Amino acid sequence: MSELRFDNRVVVVTGAGGGLGKAYSLFFASRGAKVVVNDLGAGLKGEGVSASAADLVVEEIKKAGGSAVADYNNVLEGHKIVETAIKAFGRIDVIICNAGILRDKSFKSMTDKDWDDVFNVHLHGSYAIVKAAWPLLRKQKFGRIIMTSSAAGIYGNFGQANYSAAKQAVVGFSNSLAYEGAKYNITSNAIAPLAASRMTATVMPQELLEALKPEFIAPLVAFLTHEETKQSGGLYEIGAGKITAHRWQATEGVVFKADESFTPAAVKAKFAEIDNFDSPAVYYPTSMKDNDWLGKLEVAKALTTNSKGEELRYDGQVAVVT
Ligand code: NAI
Numbered sequence: 001m002s003e004l005r006f007d008n009r010v011v012v013v014t015g016a017g018g019g020l021g022k023a024y025s026l027f028f029a030s031r032g033a034k035v036v037v038n039d040l041g042a043g044l045k046g047e048g049v050s051a052s053a054a055d056l057v058v059e060e061i062k063k064a065g066g067s068a069v070a071d072y073n074n075v076l077e078g079h080k081i082v083e084t085a086i087k088a089f090g091r092i093d094v095i096i097c098n099a100g101i102l103r104d105k106s107f108k109s110m111t112d113k114d115w116d117d118v119f120n121v122h123l124h125g126s127y128a129i130v131k132a133a134w135p136l137l138r139k140q141k142f143g144r145i146i147m148t149s150s151a152a153g154i155y156g157n158f159g160q161a162n163y164s165a166a167k168q169a170v171v172g173f174s175n176s177l178a179y180e181g182a183k184y185n186i187t188s189n190a191i192a193p194l195a196a197s198r199m200t201a202t203v204m205p206q207e208l209l210e211a212l213k214p215e216f217i218a219p220l221v222a223f224l225t226h227e228e229t230k231q232s233g234g235l236y237e238i239g240a241g242k243i244t245a246h247r248w249q250a251t252e253g254v255v256f257k258a259d260e261s262f263t264p265a266a267v268k269a270k271f272a273e274i275d276n277f278d279s280p281a282v283y284y285p286t287s288m289k290d291n292d293w294l295g296k297l298e299v300a301k302a303l304t305t306n307s308k309g310e311e312l313r314y315d316g317q318v319a320v321v322t
Contacts (some may be wrong), residue, residue, distance in 0.1 A: 010034045011034070012133075016039050016054065017054045017057060023217065034069075038073065038081050040072055041053040069084060078129030093144065095144070103117055123169045143181060143184070143186035144187055144229075153168040174233070189233070195213065195217050196209035217239075
């Protein structure tokens with residue numbers, strides 16, 4: 001098996017002063033990448049700023065003979081992080097959107113600030129850096145992006161309404177980037193990691209923490225961002241050496257007649273069938289097109305045929321579906 005290397009590639013890792021971001025930075029540097037180690041050195045709840053977190057990682061990389069530069073900007077100022085990469089290394093190839101904070105509280109006690117702070121770092125921060133880098137990635141016809149989701153984002157979690165909403169949002173963001181980047185050899189994938197870090201230190205027993213080294217997440221991140229990897233629009237859960245791919249599953253569904261018989265009571269009568277994931281007819285839609293509704297639904301037929309039953313065509317028109 002030949003080693004996957006990143007020579008001459010410039011990798012930006014946000015929130016890389018500790019935890020997973022630090023593990024990624026050290027790994028990429030050990031495989032020849034030039035690394036921008038971004039971290040404002042915030043506390044777990046986003047409080048405080050200290051340059052030293054990023055500096056220490058850069059120092060460690062340099063000591064091992066690697067190449068890295070520290071960046072202390074808040075991810076909300078993504079354009080400044082991109083500027084750091086361009087100034088130091090002249091380009092940007094890989095973006096690992098990793099910076100994160102927690103503001104865990106039951107929804108009842110969650111403040112607007114708890115909500116906004118979490119969305120700012122996870123979602124708007126990821127947006128800001130990708131938005132600034134996007135024209136450069138398109139121009140050079142190469143880019144590799146990782147969005148960091150979470151099991152909480154996939155499944156929801158008690159006390160994490162803000163965090164899980166933001167973590168699901170980055171999956172949708174990643175999936176759309178995968179579409180828009182395809183023509184330009186830009187890929188985007190989302191990961192939901194599980195690793196021992198200060199983020200999990202308070203919620204896991206010690207033995208488990210030791211089995212969950214952040215270093216064990218780096219192989220997937222590096223594979224997905226390698227120049228030979230074309231995989232895009234994926235979502236992977238990873239922890240303690242196990243990687244699983246995720247996709248949506250839909251039931252066969254029920255088609256109602258588009259007339260006055262389509263009532264809440266009719267939905268009630270058929271709900272067990274609507275919700276039946278045990279049927280062999282379940283399927284796995286991978287895009288909006290896979291829903292096959294236009295062929296099946298009475299409502300859709302009404303929209304696509306005129307009163308004579310002739311097909312209505314929309315060629316050349318732009319449709320906006322909200
Ligand atoms: P961590 O707290 O050790 O690292 C996060 C880093 O982000 C910190 O060094 C912090 O200073 C930095 N940061 C925070 N706000 C920032 C901002 N505005 N600008 C720049 N840097 C900022 O946490 P960990 O565990 O390494 O998490 C990394 C990512 O993985 C996060 O997005 C987290 O939500 C996600 N994650 C981690 C899991 C785990 O098991 N450790 C589980 C699921 C998701």
